[in-house]
Amino acid sequence: DTGVSQDPRHKITKRGQNVTFRCDPISEHNRLYWYRQTLGQGPEFLTYFQNEAQLEKSRLLSDRFSAERPKGSFSTLEIQRTEQGDSAMYLCASSPDPGTGGYNEQFFGPGTRLTVL
Amino acid sequence: AQSVTQPDIHITVSEGASLELRCNYSYGATPYLFWYVQSPGQGLQLLLKYFSGDTLVQGIKGFEAEFKRSQSSFNLRKPSVHWSDAAEYFCAVGLFSGGYNKLIFGAGTRLAVHP
Numbered sequence: 001d002t003g004v005s006q007d008p009r010h011k012i013t014k015r016g017q018n019v020t021f022r023c024d025p026i027s028e029h030n031r032l033y034w035y036r037q038t039l040g041q042g043p044e045f046l047t048y049f050q051n052e053a054q055l056e057k058s059r060l061l062s063d064r065f066s067a068e069r070p071k072g073s074f075s076t077l078e079i080q081r082t083e084q085g086d087s088a089m090y091l092c093a094s095s096p097d098p099g100t101g102g103y104n105e106q107f108f109g110p111g112t113r114l115t116v117l
Numbered sequence: 118a119q120s121v122t123q124p125d126i127h128i129t130v131s132e133g134a135s136l137e138l139r140c141n142y143s144y145g146a147t148p149y150l151f152w153y154v155q156s157p158g159q160g161l162q163l164l165l166k167y168f169s170g171d172t173l174v175q176g177i178k179g180f181e182a183e184f185k186r187s188q189s190s191f192n193l194r195k196p197s198v199h200w201s202d203a204a205e206y207f208c209a210v211g212l213f214s215g216g217y218n219k220l221i222f223g224a225g226t227r228l229a230v231h232p
Binding site: 004031033035040041042043044045048056091093095098104105106107108109110111113 | 121151153158159160161162163166207209218219220221222223224225
């Protein structure tokens with residue numbers, strides 16, 4: 001399967017613990033996105049990478065959140081000192097570079113569902 | 118600010134009946150528009166997209182959508198619903214800003230299908 005993969009699919013943690021999620025994009029895609037989806041809502045943009053550079057972070061991404069894409073391939077999203085409000089589905093997506101002024105569709109992974117007790 | 122509104126939170130239809138899911142957007146320029154479907158525990162699958170050209174676009178699984186600029190709408194339709202269509206449907210606007218793209222999603226419409 002050559003789609004976007006995410007690991008783990010489910011994570012249950014206690015409040016105050018740190019968690020880390022991994023996303024492996026489609027191999028030829030240089031753009032990678034993280035979204036958060038809470039119950040009953042659509043996904044909300046968190047952050048964006050072009051290759052290894054993190055070019056945009058949403059205000060939703062507090063100081064407890066950090067994302068990396070060290071070699072421009074896979075990405076990790078870490079949440080420190082988790083809170084119950086962090087419980088959500090974390091979705092990763094990737095897309096190829098569309099060129100100047102263009103737009104290419106984003107392909108989504110299955111998500112990591114985080115439950116903070 | 119850009120936004121997407123899906124007025125119907127839940128819709129129930131009978132199998133074989135027609136379906137229309139509504140989507141309205143707020144965006145200053147010509148938008149890139151998408152419909153995604155999400156089954157329980159799954160990620161998002163793209164049903165169809167509108168970038169430019171013909172305002173009636175065909176997608177997978179027998180879905181189509183019509184872009185109406187005057188109404189700022191991009192409604193999703195299917196002439197005959199199957200039980201397997203039960204899922205959550207998200208409309209999204211794709212923004213090209215600052216040299217990159219991001220998606221703004223609506224809150225979704227959950228579709229239930231009666232046998």
